[in-house]
Amino acid sequence: xxxxxxxxxxxxxxxxxxxxxxxxxxxxxxxxxxxxxxxxxxxxxxxxxxxxxxxxxxxxxxxxxxxxxxxxxxxxxxxxxxxxxxxxxxxxxxxxxxxxxxxxxxxxxxxxxxxxxxxxxxxxxxxxxxxxxxxxxxxxxxxxxxxxxxxxxxxxxxxxxxxxxxxxxxxxxxxxxxxxxxxxxxxxxxxxxxxxxxxxxxxxxxxx
Numbered sequence: 517x518x519x520x521x522x523x524x525x526x527x528x529x530x531x532x533x534x535x536x537x538x539x540x541x542x543x544x545x546x547x548x549x550x551x552x553x554x555x556x557x558x559x560x561x562x563x564x565x566x567x568x569x570x571x572x573x574x575x576x577x578x579x580x581x582x583x584x585x586x587x588x589x590x591x592x593x594x595x596x597x598x599x600x601x602x603x604x605x606x607x608x609x610x611x612x613x614x615x616x617x618x619x620x621x622x623x624x625x626x627x628x629x630x631x632x633x634x635x636x637x638x639x640x641x642x643x644x645x646x647x648x649x650x651x652x653x654x655x656x657x658x659x660x661x662x663x664x665x666x667x668x669x670x671x672x673x674x675x676x677x678x679x680x681x682x683x684x685x686x687x688x689x690x691x692x693x694x695x696x697x698x699x700x701x702x703x704x705x706x707x708x709x710x711x712x713x714x715x716x717x718x719x720x721x722x723x724x
Contacts, residue, residue: 539570549575552601554594554676555613556582556620560704563613575601581620582613583644584676587683602685608695610680614673615702621668624649649673666701670719673699674712 533540534618552575563569563576571709577597585594596618601607623638624645627704645668677699680686699712710719 536570539572543572545576547572547605549573549601549607550604550609551575551609552577552598552610553613554579554582554584554598555609556580556615558615558619560666561615561702563612566613566702566709575607576607577601577696579650580641581618581672582615582640582676583620583641583672584612584679585644586679598680598683599685602683602689602695609698610686610695611698611700612673612676612680613700613702614669614722616666616669616704618665618669618672621648621672623643624668645675648675651675670701670710670712672700677712683689 538604539585544631550573555561555563556579557578557580564571567574575597577594583594584598585592588595590596598610601610603608621640623642648668648671651671651674652664655667656662656664677697680697681690686695686697699719700711701710703709709722712718713720713724
């Protein structure tokens with residue numbers, strides 16, 4: 517692992533950094549990202565790779581389950597990141613990026629087994645996903661052919677978008693059309709991205 521890290525850094529320094537030295541020289545002075553991405557801590561999710569974005573383009577906040585908590589002043593790091601992105605960096609777009617096979621969403625249906633390691637902080641954090649679970653269960657009750665895990669992942673994105681709209685400084689910008697909100701769901705196995713359509717209230721494929 518240590519050898520891999522050293523080789524990885526060496527490749528970055530001698531190839532990517534060298535090729536983009538002017539970009540990094542500019543970035544050393546300031547940042548002007550055009551998009552904030554709120555996504556999962558999951559190691560399989562790489563927003564910069566997904567969007568082919570260069571350093572300095574995306575302001576990324578990660579947490580377990582790509583959750584946006586309800587607005588509470590000075591409550592946590594995700595809220596602080598959102599506040600900084602909007603009020604200090606004036607980022608005009610926020611994307612909430614969910615994904616397939618999300619462990620956080622799946623855990624909502626997990627029945628604890630005797631001898632399992634306790635995860636009290638995780639359990640507490642995942643309470644933010646309860647409304648998404650409830651919405652997914654209601655939808656499956658109406659049509660049991662649907663995948664409850666995928667539904668929970670997508671409803672989790674929708675709930676996060678709704679919460680963002682409750683942040684006062686985002687509300688004011690939405691009214692003035694100074695910021696846009698988007699919800700994405702990424703299928704890891706196929707590479708497909710679906711975006712939430714606020715008009716139809718369904719997720720739709722980005723590329724047909």
